[in-house]
Amino acid sequence: xxxxxxxxxxxxxxxxxxxxxxxxxxxxxxxxxxxxxxxxxxxxxxxxxxxxxxxxxxxxxxxxxxxxxxxxxxxxxxxxxxxxxxxxxxxxxxxxxxxxxxxxxxxxxxxxxxxxxxxxxxxxxxxxxxxxxxxxxxxxxxxxxxxxxxxxxxxxxxxxxxxxxxxxxxxxxxxxxxxxxxxxxxxxxxxxxxxxxxxxxxxxxxxxxxxxxxxxxxxxxxxxxxxxxxxxxxxxxxxxxxxxxxxxxxxxxxxxxxxxxxxxxxxxxxxxxxxxxxxxxxxxxxxxxxxxxxxxxxxxxxxxxxxxxxxxxxxxxxxxxxxxxxxxxxxxxxxxxxxxxxxxxxxxxxxxxxxxxxxxxxxxxxxxxxxxxxxxxxxxxxxxxxxxxxxxxxxxxxxxxxxxxxxxxxxxxxxxxxxxxxxxxxxxxxxxxxxxxxxxxxxxxxxxxxxxxxxxxxxxxxxxxxxxxxxxxxxxxxxxxxxxxxxxxxxxxxxxxxxx
Ligand code: NAD
Numbered sequence: 001x002x003x004x005x006x007x008x009x010x011x012x013x014x015x016x017x018x019x020x021x022x023x024x025x026x027x028x029x030x031x032x033x034x035x036x037x038x039x040x041x042x043x044x045x046x047x048x049x050x051x052x053x054x055x056x057x058x059x060x061x062x063x064x065x066x067x068x069x070x071x072x073x074x075x076x077x078x079x080x081x082x083x084x085x086x087x088x089x090x091x092x093x094x095x096x097x098x099x100x101x102x103x104x105x106x107x108x109x110x111x112x113x114x115x116x117x118x119x120x121x122x123x124x125x126x127x128x129x130x131x132x133x134x135x136x137x138x139x140x141x142x143x144x145x146x147x148x149x150x151x152x153x154x155x156x157x158x159x160x161x162x163x164x165x166x167x168x169x170x171x172x173x174x175x176x177x178x179x180x181x182x183x184x185x186x187x188x189x190x191x192x193x194x195x196x197x198x199x200x201x202x203x204x205x206x207x208x209x210x211x212x213x214x215x216x217x218x219x220x221x222x223x224x225x226x227x228x229x230x231x232x233x234x235x236x237x238x239x240x241x242x243x244x245x246x247x248x249x250x251x252x253x254x255x256x257x258x259x260x261x262x263x264x265x266x267x268x269x270x271x272x273x274x275x276x277x278x279x280x281x282x283x284x285x286x287x288x289x290x291x292x293x294x295x296x297x298x299x300x301x302x303x304x305x306x307x308x309x310x311x312x313x314x315x316x317x318x319x320x321x322x323x324x325x326x327x328x329x330x331x332x333x334x335x336x337x338x339x340x341x342x343x344x345x346x347x348x349x350x351x352x353x354x355x356x357x358x359x360x361x362x363x364x365x366x367x368x369x370x371x372x373x374x375x376x377x378x379x380x381x382x383x384x385x386x387x388x389x390x391x392x393x394x395x396x397x398x399x400x401x402x403x404x405x406x407x408x409x410x411x412x413x414x415x416x417x418x419x420x421x422x423x424x425x426x427x428x429x430x431x432x433x434x435x436x437x438x439x440x441x442x443x444x445x446x447x448x449x450x451x452x453x454x455x456x457x458x459x460x461x462x463x464x465x466x467x468x469x470x471x472x473x474x475x476x477x478x479x480x481x482x483x484x485x486x487x488x489x490x491x492x493x494x495x496x497x498x499x500x
Contacts, residue, residue: 003035005181007044007205008188010051011198016206017043024181027094027325028315028364034092037181040206045214048173048202049221052144055199056171060141067167068118073194074163075111078104081190085155087317089183093151094324094364095279096316107159107187109448110465114163117470121168129494132484139474141169142246145223146215148208148236151327152282154180158187160452160464161225161248166196168473173202173221175212177228179327181205208232213239222246223473227284227464230385230411230457237460248462248472250453252385253413255443256289258402258428261296263418267440269304271418272391275442277311277323277369281389282331284458285414285436285444288386289375290393291402297395301373305351308369313356315364325364326388332365335388338381339370342392345379347372352389377405385411399424407433413454414443435459 004021006013016038026032038044059067078085082104089100123138147161158174165172176184188203204211208228216224216239223246226236230251240247257275259268275287292300316324326332332355339353352370367388375381375392382392382405396402406415414436417428425439435454438445446452451463462472482488 002033005035005037005185005205007038007040007048008192008201008203009044009048016040017047022178022207024092024179026091026364027179027327028317028366029360030363032091034182037178038205040204040211042214044204044206045173045211045218048204049144049218051199052171052173052202053220055197055201056141056143058197059166059171059200060169062169064118064121064167064169066118067169068115070195071111071118071163071167072115074190074196075108075115077190077194078108078111081186082108085183085186088186089154089180090316090324092182093154093180093327094316095282096321096324099279100316103153103156106153106156106446106448110156110159110163113448114167117164117167117467121470121474123476128480130482130484130488130490132482133488134481134483135478137476137478139168139470140477142223142473142475143170144221145170145172145225145473146218146221147172147174148212148215148224148226148228149174149176149184150228151177151179152279152284154183155187157227158184160469161227162187162191164469165223165225165473166191166200168470170223170473171200171202173204173215175204175206175208175215178205178207216240217243219243224248225472226250246472247460248464249460250284250464251458252387252411253284253286253454253458254288254383254385254409254411255285255414255416255434256291256406257287257416257418257443258291258396258406259293259296259300260399260417260419260421260424261293262420262424263296264420264440265296265300265303268418269300269307271416271442272304273307273311275416275444276391277308277389278444280324280326280367282327282387283444285446286387287416287443288390288392289382290391291396291405292393293402294395294397301350301371301393305371308351308371311369313361313366313368315360323369323389325366328365331388332367335367335370335386335390338384338386338388338390339372342372342375342381345376345381347375347379347381347392377408383409399427403428403431410457411454412456413458414438416441416443435463
């Protein structure tokens with residue numbers, strides 16, 4: 001019998017009020033049942049919110065440097081358990097161990113960045129326009145934050161949201177993706193062991209439409225941070241707009257790597273292999289379009305196809321595996337359907353294009369790394385997010401055309417240009433309409449101390465990471481202190497007294 005795992009609500013590990021559980025299976029091997037996790041409901045969310053409100057009242061009064069010290073311990077504990085966390089993550093979502101190790105490291109970096117932010121959280125002191133008066137700002141926490149996260153970065157994304165929220169003095173309710181509940185469970189264990197007070201953190205497992213929406217709709221959760229698909233983000237956005245909630249959305253992408261004829265070809269090939277097929281293409285920043293300049297188009301593709309065919313698919317826990325499985329059957333169906341659409345749109349399948357089978361692969365959701373040539377700008381493959389190892393190749397004549405193609409999609413997360421010409425590089429930095437641009441590097445990879453996020457339909461103007469995320473989890477309060485001992489009227493007394 002598979003082990004039953006619990007929610008963390010009200011300061012203790014508890015069964016869901018519904019009494020129901022869902023299965024978590026290894027996507028590389030469906031016979032591997034990892035465990036059962038609570039399929040929670042509204043009642044569980046209600047208890048979590050009431051508890052998080054109590055937690056907030058205590059936590060917000062703790063000095064921020066003290067909160068920072070706890071975050072430092074969180075980083076230390078994650079470092080000590082890095083190997084275990086990586087293995088748990090690979091088993092439940094499939095990406096190879098090297099990549100889940102990177103996911104954990106991102107969380108560790110985020111913890112240490114939060115630790116130091118505990119001694120900053122700067123406000124401003126500015127001169128007042130009146131005599132004997134001080135004017136300043138400081139950052140205060142907001143309240144209970146609902147965090148809803150996807151499966152593809154099961155540790156990094158909850159830490160991007162949770163750590164700045166906690167450091168700023170908020171309490172959190174985490175609703176992890178139903179495909180990756182185990183990693184989230186370990187993260188909450190670590191937070192508690194590091195010294196986060198019990199009611200400051202709540203973990204409610206379950207389905208998006210049941211638990212996620214109950215958190216979003218709860219009137220006592222004033223902050224929602226969501227990462228996931230644009231379709232889900234739109235539903236959440238409507239509710240938050242109606243309820244006047246603070247909302248951060250990080251959603252889909254259709255990212256392009258542009259390669260100029262003057263680029264280092266081998267470097268660009270290494271980049272696109274990593275960008276398109278790393279994490280089995282299931283990254284918001286995955287390279288899903290490759291834009292090749294006419295002169296190098298055929299030679300580049302010949303070399304790339306050979307390299308893509310050599311990638312080894314398999315269980316990410318095994319040595320020598322390059323590409324893991326997709327997350328579930330729906331993802332497999334979606335990737336298969338997009339290859340059919342590509343063919344109808346006149347694209348050529350150069351390699352891959354179907355489910356990978358044979359031996360142990362039969363037990364998992366494996367899809368062959370796929371390269372589609374002759375994809376036309378404006379076609380569905382050129383515009384829509386596939387979220388899998390499917391690369392659409394588009395040719396272009398000059399840089400202006402490449403910019404146009406890059407910018408015609410509704411998304412705007414990341415972009416990349418390979419060139420040896422500095423003028424091209426600087427033009428790309430200003431002309432590519434995305435939140436992140438990489439020069440001579442693939443479309444993926446973020447550093448914890450820099451802001452992360454996209455423009456257009458990828459986001460709603462907020463950023464994760466860096467210092468910018470602290471803006472999201474705090475309110476700026478202004479304080480005026482008048483020690484003149486008399487009534488001073490701003491914009492009236494000072495100007496009345498002016499000789500001009
Ligand atoms: P998803 O939208 O299906 O699910 C994300 C989370 O939302 C899950 O926890 C899910 O349970 C929950 N959810 C689903 N319906 C909900 C509802 N009605 N109300 C509240 N919560 C609900 O996304 P996914 O398949 O897990 O992740 C893939 C998507 O995430 C891709 O589109 C990818 O580009 C995007 N993503 C974006 C970023 C970024 O930073 N921009 C990062 C990673 C992933």
